[in-house]
Amino acid sequence: MISFLLRRLASGVVLVFAVATITFLLMSLSGGSPARNILGEGATEQQVAAKAAELGLDLPLWERYWNWLSGAVTGDFGSSWFTNEPVMTSLANKFPVTLSIVTVAILVTAILATVLGITAAVKRGWIDRFVQVFAVIGFALPNFWVALVLVTIFAVNLRLLPATGFTPIATDPSKWALGLVLPVAALVIGTIASTAQQVRGATIDILERDFVRTLRARGIAKSSLLFRHVLRNAATPALTVLSLQFVGLLGGAIIIEKVFALPGIGSLAVAATTQGDLPQILGLVVVMVVLVVIVNLLIDLATGWLNPKARVS
Amino acid sequence: MSESVIQAQATPGTARGGLLRRVLGDKMALGALIVFGLIVLASIFAPLLTPWDPARAELSEVLAPPFGEHILGADSSGRDVLARLLYGGRSTLLGAVIALAVALAIGIPTGLIAGYYQKWFDSIASWAANLIMSMPGLIVVLAVISIIGPRMYAVMAVFGVLLSPGVFRLTRSGVLSVRKELYIDAAKVSGVSDLSVITRHVLGVVKAPLVIQGSMMAGIAVVLQAGLEFLGVGDSSTTSWGQMLNDAFLNIYVAPTMLIWPGLMIGITVGSLALFGTALRDAVQGTQSVPKRRRAGGVEHVPASIEVVEPALRDVDRRGTLLDVRGLRVGYARPDGDTTVVVDGVDLHIDRGEVHGVVGESGSGKSQTAFSILGLLPAGGQVIGGEIRFDGVELTSSAATVRDAIRGQRIGYIPQEPMSNLDPTFTLGFQLVEPMRRHLRLSKAAAKTRALDLLDRVGITDPKRTFDAYPHEVSGGMAQRVLIAGAVSCDPELLIADEPTTALDVTVQAEVLDLLRSLQSERSMGVMLVTHNFGVVADLCDRVSVMQHGRVVEHGTVTQIFDAPLHPYTQMLLESTLEGGPARTPLTAKESRS
Numbered sequence: 001m002i003s004f005l006l007r008r009l010a011s012g013v014v015l016v017f018a019v020a021t022i023t024f025l026l027m028s029l030s031g032g033s034p035a036r037n038i039l040g041e042g043a044t045e046q047q048v049a050a051k052a053a054e055l056g057l058d059l060p061l062w063e064r065y066w067n068w069l070s071g072a073v074t075g076d077f078g079s080s081w082f083t084n085e086p087v088m089t090s091l092a093n094k095f096p097v098t099l100s101i102v103t104v105a106i107l108v109t110a111i112l113a114t115v116l117g118i119t120a121a122v123k124r125g126w127i128d129r130f131v132q133v134f135a136v137i138g139f140a141l142p143n144f145w146v147a148l149v150l151v152t153i154f155a156v157n158l159r160l161l162p163a164t165g166f167t168p169i170a171t172d173p174s175k176w177a178l179g180l181v182l183p184v185a186a187l188v189i190g191t192i193a194s195t196a197q198q199v200r201g202a203t204i205d206i207l208e209r210d211f212v213r214t215l216r217a218r219g220i221a222k223s224s225l226l227f228r229h230v231l232r233n234a235a236t237p238a239l240t241v242l243s244l245q246f247v248g249l250l251g252g253a254i255i256i257e258k259v260f261a262l263p264g265i266g267s268l269a270v271a272a273t274t275q276g277d278l279p280q281i282l283g284l285v286v287v288m289v290v291l292v293v294i295v296n297l298l299i300d301l302a303t304g305w306l307n308p309k310a311r312v313s
Numbered sequence: 314m315s316e317s318v319i320q321a322q323a324t325p326g327t328a329r330g331g332l333l334r335r336v337l338g339d340k341m342a343l344g345a346l347i348v349f350g351l352i353v354l355a356s357i358f359a360p361l362l363t364p365w366d367p368a369r370a371e372l373s374e375v376l377a378p379p380f381g382e383h384i385l386g387a388d389s390s391g392r393d394v395l396a397r398l399l400y401g402g403r404s405t406l407l408g409a410v411i412a413l414a415v416a417l418a419i420g421i422p423t424g425l426i427a428g429y430y431q432k433w434f435d436s437i438a439s440w441a442a443n444l445i446m447s448m449p450g451l452i453v454v455l456a457v458i459s460i461i462g463p464r465m466y467a468v469m470a471v472f473g474v475l476l477s478p479g480v481f482r483l484t485r486s487g488v489l490s491v492r493k494e495l496y497i498d499a500a501k502v503s504g505v506s507d508l509s510v511i512t513r514h515v516l517g518v519v520k521a522p523l524v525i526q527g528s529m530m531a532g533i534a535v536v537l538q539a540g541l542e543f544l545g546v547g548d549s550s551t552t553s554w555g556q557m558l559n560d561a562f563l564n565i566y567v568a569p570t571m572l573i574w575p576g577l578m579i580g581i582t583v584g585s586l587a588l589f590g591t592a593l594r595d596a597v598q599g600t601q602s603v604p605k606r607r608r609a610g611g612v613e614h615v616p617a618s619i620e621v622v623e624p625a626l627r628d629v630d631r632r633g634t635l636l637d638v639r640g641l642r643v644g645y646a647r648p649d650g651d652t653t654v655v656v657d658g659v660d661l662h663i664d665r666g667e668v669h670g671v672v673g674e675s676g677s678g679k680s681q682t683a684f685s686i687l688g689l690l691p692a693g694g695q696v697i698g699g700e701i702r703f704d705g706v707e708l709t710s711s712a713a714t715v716r717d718a719i720r721g722q723r724i725g726y727i728p729q730e731p732m733s734n735l736d737p738t739f740t741l742g743f744q745l746v747e748p749m750r751r752h753l754r755l756s757k758a759a760a761k762t763r764a765l766d767l768l769d770r771v772g773i774t775d776p777k778r779t780f781d782a783y784p785h786e787v788s789g790g791m792a793q794r795v796l797i798a799g800a801v802s803c804d805p806e807l808l809i810a811d812e813p814t815t816a817l818d819v820t821v822q823a824e825v826l827d828l829l830r831s832l833q834s835e836r837s838m839g840v841m842l843v844t845h846n847f848g849v850v851a852d853l854c855d856r857v858s859v860m861q862h863g864r865v866v867e868h869g870t871v872t873q874i875f876d877a878p879l880h881p882y883t884q885m886l887l888e889s890t891l892e893g894g895p896a897r898t899p900l901t902a903k904e905s906r907s
Contacts, residue, residue, distance in 0.1 A: 015444050136584055136591065139529075140579075141580050142540060142580075142583075144543055145580075149572060149576070152569045211736045214726065214734040214735075214796070215736065215744075217687050217724075218747070218800075221751060224747065228739075229736050232738045233737070244446075247448075247450070250452070251450055252451075254451055254455075270544050273546050274545075278459075281456050285452055288449045289447075289448065289449065293447070296447060306738060308738060308783040308785070309738075309785050
């Protein structure tokens with residue numbers, strides 16, 4: 001198990017490194033003059049050259065890459081070309097917001113999708129049909145559209161919930177929770193729909209296994225059969241789906257944040273994208289990929305804990 | 314499982330046939346395809362459907378209400394909403410097509426090569442696929458936009474690269490599943506080139522899954538593109554649904570209804586793609602929900618009638634009835650509501666302490682009879698007639714709680730295949746302890762002591778280690794001993810053993826049979842021993858019932874059956890199994906599963 005985790009960790013480090021390198025190279029080779037973009041059309045050639053020298057853009061590519069990389073491993077991603085704020089500072093300010101939404105969303109998804117999926121698999125009937133239809137609807141409706149509709153109904157018309165804004169959990173936990181209701185609701189409709197569908201499939205598959213019949217022949221309690229044996233066996237595929245959902249939620253949160261004017265990394269990402277702010281984008285990409293690697297490791301750990309066979313391979 | 318059961322569970326969709334025919338044959342897939350086709354046509358022929366120019370803004374028409382000059386009203390710049398919807402489909406759909414084309418163009422060839430030739434290419438490609446799959450897609454796409462600018466089609470091509478691992482994995486696993494098939498070898502031996510083997514045999518296998526996956530990916534691409542445009546990082550010069558949503562968002566307090574139309578278009582487009590995909594998947598895999606209940610008045614399909622040796626001819630002494638099965642009938646619901654009858658009027662009588670062999674070829678209904686007694690018929694199967702009396706209690710009409718109390722405690726069950734019958738995620742010890750704690754109300758420690766004793770009793774040399782082991786850590790023979798220990802753990806009065814030695818090595822078979830015999834005599838359990846092996850019958854049983862086509866065709870004591878079989882089927886079975894050899898050599902008799 002430990003060697004397996006170490007291997008996954010190593011492959012995660014390689015992933016982070018590869019993505020960072022590719023992004024750096026592509027962005028550096030894409031042509032154009034970042035210094036000119038920063039200063040605007042009115043700047044003189046001397047000013048542009050001076051800016052380029054200040055940003056280190058006059059250095060050879062490998063040297064720029066080395067400078068960035070040696071900083072990055074110590075957590076220093078440089079400063080934004082446009083605001084001069086250190087990338088790490090702005091990320092540290094914005095990330096907790098995005099992480100709040102995504103974490104709550106993935107937890108809600110895990111719980112509701114498990115309950116729905118297992119119920120559909122065991123009871124069949126109308127709830128099974130509901131899960132099937134829900135899966136298609138949840139897939140078809142873009143989450144930001146759902147968010148817009150929710151805002152229109154609950155915030156604009158009914159005035160039940162705040163339409164915009166974010167309260168840090170440390171300031172006021174109940175306001176924090178209230179502010180998260182709509183963004184999380186918009187995000188999880190899609191993820192619950194597809195995860196429930198997967199849990200249903202996995203559960204049906206497990207229910208048909210021989211060992212379930214043998215366990216039933218031993219007369220163990222139905223609750224133990226379902227929530228101990230079947231659930232644990234169905235958890236491996238479900239966790240794999242959840243890890244993919246997490247990656248998707250990170251992207252979904254960026255779009256959702258715009259609807260609710262949440263001060264997460266979404267606005268940062270969009271601004272950096274439109275401006276071509278290389279250090280900011282690189283920082284974002286690296287932190288995101290690191291986050292995905294961490295979550296995947298956690299999922300691997302959970303899978304190993306739940307499924308002894310996975311510990312060996 | 315009998316052939317008729319397999320037929321009963323098969324669905325019409327699994328019939329062989331071209332992909333196109335399956336699509337046309339499935340109402341939902343066809344309907345979804347038509348809806349999607351209409352959206353595509355509406356986008357292509359937009360100029361014929363609306364006189365308005367989607368880009369022409371008129372100040373006087375800003376936020377004009379619907380059903381006036383503009384059928385769906387006008388947006389915040391005074392542009393016709395309907396025209397923008399129709400024209401907007403073009404860029405959205407084209408973007409999805411580009412992403413899909415790139416994903417397929419990368420995924421299919423690499424998947425075919427990786428799956429067919431494997432070796433180093435497979436390792437590298439699989440690694441790269443995992444790498445791409447764990448990248449946060451939207452962030453990567455945003456980074457790409459910051460490099461190449463808001464050129465939506467190029468961006469969608471990059472997104473296609475991000476989607477390609479899905480295609481790669483599907484193609485690769487499809488190839489892996491067929492490359493070891495004999496017909497592929499046959500084609501290769503007969504000099505067919507690799508390329509034509511791949512295109513003719515391998516591509517055919519992955520075609521349907523790819524169409525399903527493709528329709529899903531196209532949907533994802535549509536949503537992603539709309540999201541980018543909503544974020545405002547898209548191409549602002551072309552009309553698109555995402556842009557319309559952005560415009561609606563900016564006017565959400567003034568004209569909230571403007572949200573509806575573009576959302577609806579995206580929803581219908583992606584929904585039709587998803588429906589098409591799921592309907593096709595169900596048709597291909599046959600996972601449509603089979604009607605669970607048999608239709609009242611549905612036709613019963615019974616096995617061909619055969620001559621039966623009347624039980625009255627062979628009545629034997631009775632030591633006190635333990636199990637009495639009368640006229641048992643078991644049926645499986647067919648998709649059309651009819652019923653396939655797999656057990657048709659079985660009588661079975663087992664006395665206390667009697668070992669009763671139930672013999673017959675595969676599909677004769679012996680396992681179905683055993684499952685009926687346990688009340689554990691597979692999904693779709695049910696007892697449709699007769700009665701099962703266990704110690705005087707009629708089981709088929711009993712409440713679930715009554716059956717639950719009997720199962721495991723008074724009736725034990727030993728399955729055929731040891732490995733698949735143990736829960737892989739729990740230790741063997743846990744699986745032994747759980748029923749004892751429930752039925753015998755033992756404490757955790759007492760149940761553990763008893764489990765260790767049982768493991769010792771069934772001949773396991775290191776009970777402690779086995780107790781803590783997981784199923785994948787022990788051999789098949791050990792697993793079967795553990796299952797036997799579990800079956801007898803609560804001192805059952807009846808033990809149902811369903812081909813308990815079939816899956817084991819010949820030497821282990823003999824040991825397990827010895828174990829069964831000694832356990833039976835020590836606890837004087839009644840045993841129903843389901844087998845197709847007359848050697849096992851001769852070795853263990855007091856009496857035998859011979860089954861064919863869902864009926865008991867003959868029964869009697871072991872001596873009666875072996876010395877003077879009356880039914881031609883019994884005679885045939887005996888001849889084919891023993892081939893004239895002496896009755897006491899069965900332990901090494903060759904397995905002859907038909």
